[in-house]
Amino acid sequence: MTVAPDPKPPLSSRPHVPERGPALAAGAAPPTRLAARDFHLYYGATHALKGITLEIPSGSVTAIIGPSGCGKSTLLRSFNRMNDLIPGVRTLGHLAVSGVDVGASSTDVVDLRRRVGMVFQRPNPFPKSIFENAAFGLRMLGMSDREVLAQRVEVGLRRAALWDEVKDRLDRSALQLSGGQQQRLCIARCLAVEPEIILMDEPASALDPTATARIEELVLELRGRYTIVVVTHNMQQAARISDHTVFMLQGVLVEHGDTRRVFTSPREKLTEDYITGRFG
Amino acid sequence: MQRHFDEQIEQLKQQLLLMSGRAEGITRKALESLMRRDVALAEEVMADDKAIDRMEIDIEEQCIQLLALQQPLARDLRLIAASLKISNDLERVGDHAVNIAGCALQLARTAPVKPLANLPELAEKSIAMLRDALDAFVRGDAEAARQLVERDDEVDVLNRHLFAELMSRMIADPLQVERSMTLVLVGRNLERIGDLATNVAEEVVFSTEARIIKHHADEALGDFDRG
Numbered sequence: 001m002t003v004a005p006d007p008k009p010p011l012s013s014r015p016h017v018p019e020r021g022p023a024l025a026a027g028a029a030p031p032t033r034l035a036a037r038d039f040h041l042y043y044g045a046t047h048a049l050k051g052i053t054l055e056i057p058s059g060s061v062t063a064i065i066g067p068s069g070c071g072k073s074t075l076l077r078s079f080n081r082m083n084d085l086i087p088g089v090r091t092l093g094h095l096a097v098s099g100v101d102v103g104a105s106s107t108d109v110v111d112l113r114r115r116v117g118m119v120f121q122r123p124n125p126f127p128k129s130i131f132e133n134a135a136f137g138l139r140m141l142g143m144s145d146r147e148v149l150a151q152r153v154e155v156g157l158r159r160a161a162l163w164d165e166v167k168d169r170l171d172r173s174a175l176q177l178s179g180g181q182q183q184r185l186c187i188a189r190c191l192a193v194e195p196e197i198i199l200m201d202e203p204a205s206a207l208d209p210t211a212t213a214r215i216e217e218l219v220l221e222l223r224g225r226y227t228i229v230v231v232t233h234n235m236q237q238a239a240r241i242s243d244h245t246v247f248m249l250q251g252v253l254v255e256h257g258d259t260r261r262v263f264t265s266p267r268e269k270l271t272e273d274y275i276t277g278r279f280g
Numbered sequence: 281m282q283r284h285f286d287e288q289i290e291q292l293k294q295q296l297l298l299m300s301g302r303a304e305g306i307t308r309k310a311l312e313s314l315m316r317r318d319v320a321l322a323e324e325v326m327a328d329d330k331a332i333d334r335m336e337i338d339i340e341e342q343c344i345q346l347l348a349l350q351q352p353l354a355r356d357l358r359l360i361a362a363s364l365k366i367s368n369d370l371e372r373v374g375d376h377a378v379n380i381a382g383c384a385l386q387l388a389r390t391a392p393v394k395p396l397a398n399l400p401e402l403a404e405k406s407i408a409m410l411r412d413a414l415d416a417f418v419r420g421d422a423e424a425a426r427q428l429v430e431r432d433d434e435v436d437v438l439n440r441h442l443f444a445e446l447m448s449r450m451i452a453d454p455l456q457v458e459r460s461m462t463l464v465l466v467g468r469n470l471e472r473i474g475d476l477a478t479n480v481a482e483e484v485v486f487s488t489e490a491r492i493i494k495h496h497a498d499e500a501l502g503d504f505d506r507g
Contacts, residue, residue: 236351263353265490275353277283 032099033058033197033227034079039093041074041083048074050251051093056244058196061219061228063238063259066248067279072231075248076199078102079229080116081109098196114141117190121202123182125174125189130166133174133185137193156192159225160184161218180211187218191226198222200230204237216241235275239263247271285350292342292363293418296370299335300414303373304407306332307473310377311403314384314466317392325381332374339367355487362487366417369476369483373410376469376476383462383469393459394449398442399467405435406470409477417484422491425484428477429493435474442467 034056041049049071056062064072074083081102083089095102097116114137125133132139134153143149153170157163162184166177174185183203190198200219204212219228219241232238238245238259245262247255247270255262255271266272273279306328313322343364346352352360387393409431416424446460446467482494 235353239353264357266354272354276356277285 030058030060032056033060033097034229035094035096035099036075036078037094037096039075039078039095040091041071041078042088042090043086044088048251049078052253054246054253054256056227056229058227059224060243061223061230061241062244062246063242064229064231064246064248065233065235065238065274066254067274068233069250070248071251072246072248073201076201076229076231077118079197079199080113080118081107082113082118084109114193115195116197116199117193117195119183119186119190119198119200119203122206123179123186125177125182125185127173127175129171130174130177130185131170134188134192136189141193152192153188156188156190157185159191159222160188161214161221162188178211180207180214183207183211183215184218187215191222195226197227197229200228202231202233205233212237235263247274249274285346285352285356288342288346288350289356289359292339292346292360295335295339295342296363296366297414297418299332299339299367299370300373300410302328302332302335303370303377304411306374306377307380307403307407307410310380310384313381314387317384317388319385319388322381322384322388325377329374329378332371336367336371340364343367355490358487358490362417362483365483366414366480369479373473373476376473379469380466383466386462387459390459393456393463396442396445396463398438398445399463399470402435402438402442402467402470405431405438406473406477409435409474410480413477413480413484416481417487420484420488422485422488425481425488426493428481432474432478435471439467439471 032055034054036052036054039049039052040047052071052075064075066072077083078091078095079097079102083091091103097112101107102112126136128136131153134156135143135149138149138152143152154163154167157166162181165181166172166185174182177185183206187198187203203219204215207215216237219230222228223241223243230238230242242259244256245259246253247262247266247268249270255266255268257267262271263275266275306325309321309328310325312318313325343360346360347357350356409428412424413428416422416428443464446464449456450460479494482492485491485493
């Protein structure tokens with residue numbers, strides 16, 4: 001695997017930079033990176049996802065919004081089969097990452113999770129050094145060449161906009177970093193293994209406004225290079241950082257569209273009521 | 281769930297209604313000063329306009345506060361964006377009333393003019409459009425707003441007739457030119473009030489249906505969604 005020498009290539013050389021709005025429809029449509037077709041998920045007798053169908057274009061940022069318990073995190077975790085870890089989970093229908101069937105028995109789950117990285121609500125660095133945190137995934141993949149590791153760690157930390165803050169103390173414990181830095185370290189850990197997709201489950205909800213702003217800026221920076229799906233309760237955040245917005249309610253996908261449209265003129269009354277706070 | 285925010289939105293609508301009442305009142309006063317050759321009344325118009333200007337600033341501040349503090353979305357966002365524009369439209373109605381009062385002052389200094397058949401009708405139609413546009417706004421009635429856009433054509437026709445009538449007077453009697461030109465300006469200002477009422481109506485359609493109908497951009501906002 002080769003590493004891009006420049007961690008921040010000019011925008012023009014980034015793959016699949018999605019155009020917003022009309023330009024997207026003008027013929028330069030990027031390929032579908034994530035797709036769900038009539039996807040159902042059951043937690044035992046609970047029908048948590050009810051026939052989800054959607055396509056997420058490569059390089060785009062998609063926000064999933066909806067009230068607690070609507071299934072947004074469940075959908076997110078379905079894309080890298082994190083739900084496999086929960087007993088009693090059953091799925092029906094089809095999920096694909098880059099055209100490959102996620103649910104197929106032949107699918108290598110470890111490789112799937114490398115390609116589909118995940119960042120959680122609470123920063124969860126390991127009680128190890130900053131370097132070892134960023135290198136963790138690489139070591140799990142069997143990489144041990146110190147030079148290659150160092151290079152990949154630097155790329156991950158740079159792309160996560162953390163390098164300048166930690167480059168002189170890579171051997172310090174990650175737990176000494178601030179919450180916002182820890183979260184960016186988790187993003188760096190995810191980026192170091194070169195995923196195609198990053199799933200973020202409320203990545204800024206435990207952070208203060210400044211740290212939140214940095215994460216949001218980072219999402220906009222990573223947009224184009226990676227396909228990003230963010231679950232958020234923060235409507236303004238969804239509006240600021242995403243190209244497309246998905247609104248879910250009680251396990252059903254109610255509306256999926258261009259973020260600018262969804263937040264200015266939603267098609268569905270349920271979406272309108274939810275985003276204007278008149279829900280229920 | 282009735283929320284504090286809904287009350288604030290209601291207040292904003294009421295203020296715009298009040299402002300449009302003032303704009304209508306000032307226009308009527310300007311016309312009355314013209315018809316009655318009443319200099320004092322014309323001067324009152326100038327003072328009244330200051331109050332309308334003040335209202336515009338108040339409404340603007342209120343809208344900006346709502347945007348900053350409530351971070352409204354969807355129909356709430358559209359309503360506040362529309363309110364900002366409507367308050368500006370109403371402020372300009374006030375300016376046109378001031379222009380008409382200026383014409384009244386000028387005409388009061390000259391010999392009386394023979395009554396014009398089209399002028400009162402033009403005035404009534406323009407003022408009625410403004411009132412109906414604000415009614416449609418408060419009720420969120422896009423259909424009524426759409427009909428108003430068509431009524432603007434009638435106002436334009438009346439203004440053209442007025443212009444033609446004044447033109448023939450000027451041709452017939454060059455001594456009438458100065459007074460007639462002043463009345464052409466009055467017609468022009470009334471016609472502009474009709475245009476501003478049309479703007480308000482267009483904002484009503486935007487606010488309620490998210491459709492931009494002005495400049496014949498007759499397409500839904502967000503038709504760029506192909507996702």
